[in-house]
Amino acid sequence: MLLSQYQYNLPFNFFDFFTSFDHPLKSFTRLESLFVFFRYYNISINTNINFCVKGGTIPISHYIIDPKFLYSHIMSLRSKGIMFLDQVITPDSAYLLEEYNKIKESLQNKQGRIPRWYNFLKNHLTISSTNNHLNIELNKPIIQNPRVERLRPPPISVEVQNHTGPSKWIVTWSQNITDAVYGRAIMTTNYSPSGPMLFAEHWIKIPINTSIATPRSCPNLLQPCPGCKLHFPYYVGDNRINCILKIPYPRIIKIYALQKHNIQQYASWLPGRLLNNVKVIKHNHEHYKIVAYNDYLIRNNLLPSRTSLLDTLDNASPANKTYQLITSLIKESVIQADLWSLAQNVQNHNYFEIFTDGSFNRSPSTNEFHMGFGWHIPNIPDFNAFYRGALKHLPSSTKAEIMAILTAIIILLPSNATILILTDSQAAIDGFNKSAQLLKAHSTNAHNDRADELAKSGRFKSVSTNINTRGIPSQNVSLIWNDEVNLDKDIRKYMGKIIDYRLIDNHLNHHNLADIQKFTKKHMINWPVSSKFFSLNSCNDSTCDQHSKDVSWKMKTSTNTLPTLDVLNRNFPDLIKDNINCLLCHNNSETNDHLWKCPSLLPHIRSAFQELAILAQDILHKDADKLNLCITDTIKYSNVFCWSLNDIRAITDNVTAILCA
Numbered sequence: 001m002l003l004s005q006y007q008y009n010l011p012f013n014f015f016d017f018f019t020s021f022d023h024p025l026k027s028f029t030r031l032e033s034l035f036v037f038f039r040y041y042n043i044s045i046n047t048n049i050n051f052c053v054k055g056g057t058i059p060i061s062h063y064i065i066d067p068k069f070l071y072s073h074i075m076s077l078r079s080k081g082i083m084f085l086d087q088v089i090t091p092d093s094a095y096l097l098e099e100y101n102k103i104k105e106s107l108q109n110k111q112g113r114i115p116r117w118y119n120f121l122k123n124h125l126t127i128s129s130t131n132n133h134l135n136i137e138l139n140k141p142i143i144q145n146p147r148v149e150r151l152r153p154p155p156i157s158v159e160v161q162n163h164t165g166p167s168k169w170i171v172t173w174s175q176n177i178t179d180a181v182y183g184r185a186i187m188t189t190n191y192s193p194s195g196p197m198l199f200a201e202h203w204i205k206i207p208i209n210t211s212i213a214t215p216r217s218c219p220n221l222l223q224p225c226p227g228c229k230l231h232f233p234y235y236v237g238d239n240r241i242n243c244i245l246k247i248p249y250p251r252i253i254k255i256y257a258l259q260k261h262n263i264q265q266y267a268s269w270l271p272g273r274l275l276n277n278v279k280v281i282k283h284n285h286e287h288y289k290i291v292a293y294n295d296y297l298i299r300n301n302l303l304p305s306r307t308s309l310l311d312t313l314d315n316a317s318p319a320n321k322t323y324q325l326i327t328s329l330i331k332e333s334v335i336q337a338d339l340w341s342l343a344q345n346v347q348n349h350n351y352f353e354i355f356t357d358g359s360f361n362r363s364p365s366t367n368e369f370h371m372g373f374g375w376h377i378p379n380i381p382d383f384n385a386f387y388r389g390a391l392k393h394l395p396s397s398t399k400a401e402i403m404a405i406l407t408a409i410i411i412l413l414p415s416n417a418t419i420l421i422l423t424d425s426q427a428a429i430d431g432f433n434k435s436a437q438l439l440k441a442h443s444t445n446a447h448n449d450r451a452d453e454l455a456k457s458g459r460f461k462s463v464s465t466n467i468n469t470r471g472i473p474s475q476n477v478s479l480i481w482n483d484e485v486n487l488d489k490d491i492r493k494y495m496g497k498i499i500d501y502r503l504i505d506n507h508l509n510h511h512n513l514a515d516i517q518k519f520t521k522k523h524m525i526n527w528p529v530s531s532k533f534f535s536l537n538s539c540n541d542s543t544c545d546q547h548s549k550d551v552s553w554k555m556k557t558s559t560n561t562l563p564t565l566d567v568l569n570r571n572f573p574d575l576i577k578d579n580i581n582c583l584l585c586h587n588n589s590e591t592n593d594h595l596w597k598c599p600s601l602l603p604h605i606r607s608a609f610q611e612l613a614i615l616a617q618d619i620l621h622k623d624a625d626k627l628n629l630c631i632t633d634t635i636k637y638s639n640v641f642c643w644s645l646n647d648i649r650a651i652t653d654n655v656t657a658i659l660c661a
């Protein structure tokens, strides 16, 4: 149900539906739980799933979010074939249908009593238990454009509401003049049921000297309109304003003007002298024109339905197929252009021998990428066809090898030519369908050396090549990190990792583990060694009493739960009365933390560490062949031992970490 409602440009997409939950519900599947976790790790989902849904305009899913019964709601709605709020409200969108029996008539499944979701809607969506008038405005279908910011309408009121304070700037599409129209908010009326309406002063673009700039590079300067056909003549109010726009709120896009002190620098752009009343807005007019027009199309559901890449390819001429492939699969326009010009140069040939190679540098310099790839086609007479590129994220040498082959195929494949690809990477061959005939190239071949050089120099390109996952017809869903990096690893494994991390996170957030969390974040705990320490059995018998005591002590110190007086007082208030002062120093309360700070205990800990330092030195001297001085200094200045050799120094965090673990 959620999936199918995705086509409505809801303010949030259906995966974000799960962000309404702080924790996954018990009834969530593993996958649904993951969606709840995604935002904690800055992971988002890209999809190219298309659905065509008919029968309503207001998806019901966003009105039934009741964590307790969400699933029974969805199951019930699904069994009854209800998908839209339209199906359970009056045609004027004002009332929830009074009688559940009335709703029942139109249902495919008429079984059962009044469902829980109906009562939920009645309790949350109507004015009162006796009046079914909806407490939300639904007179416009909530097809929305999530890419623009709206002006928030004021509450319903009989009063006119004036906009005071800093000016609010807006843009909207006018089908009347087929252009974007700017305005400064003046006042709002919001009488039910006409909906919120904005009255704005019309501002127009100042014509500027375009001979010194392209339309995209010139600043967007606005001045008040002296009066035009968009003026709303029945406006009563400030009569210094010459042109008034009246705009329903759902059509308004909020925009931003720059601060006044920026205006002087644009003086040279103006044909005449700098006017007093000039505003500079953030983006150029072309930008707002596109934004406003797209918004108009989306709101009126006029966007042409998206056809799949394959349909487009089938209808295109061969050259266009190449163009489509390049532009839909490659993100960067500079790289698209490079590949397209190469494709045009080779399109009259029908046999290609391509030498490909990838390169990988574990520690690249500042102007270098981790991965580079390159290929060349030596068998075309009169044309030196070669290409090189760089890859940025999640480095692996196989990825570079595969990218070399991929970019070559993209420009050659639609031409129906015979292609022979020569690579020295078995992994790359395995990465493709094994039935493809890729030959393992011989490493002494001069052509191969050239491919190798290209791949290495590819790492120094200024722009890396990125695959646009939306352009891959067979892949519906891809994971994106930080709006930038495609997680192109095995998604199953990634999801497992995310859940594991979440569990560890939750675990470490337990207050008893605060120290361990702190030291883990500082990378002060060597986990492999710690785990050996925890499982170490100093007596040979695994059922030995001493061993279980040891383990228990290790656990309790690491979780700050040793039975010190404060803990005992909390657990047995009758037995251990209020006096929980340290029995050794009588100065502080005896807590787990105090054990490592008690002035009476510290000398003992110090001497223990001095002994350990000597022991460590002896072991290292015996087993290492380094210079003696080096070993002594390493121990003397290490964070673990340095404090113990100097009477004044306080215990270091590293020692606390050791003592705690």
Ligand SMILES: [Zn+2]
Pocket (backbone or CB within 6 Å): 202, 225, 226, 227, 228, 229, 230, 231, 243, 244
């Ligand atoms: Zn005007």
Ligand SMILES: [Zn+2]
Pocket (backbone or CB within 6 Å): 582, 583, 584, 585, 586, 587, 588, 594, 598, 599, 600
């Ligand atoms: Zn003490």
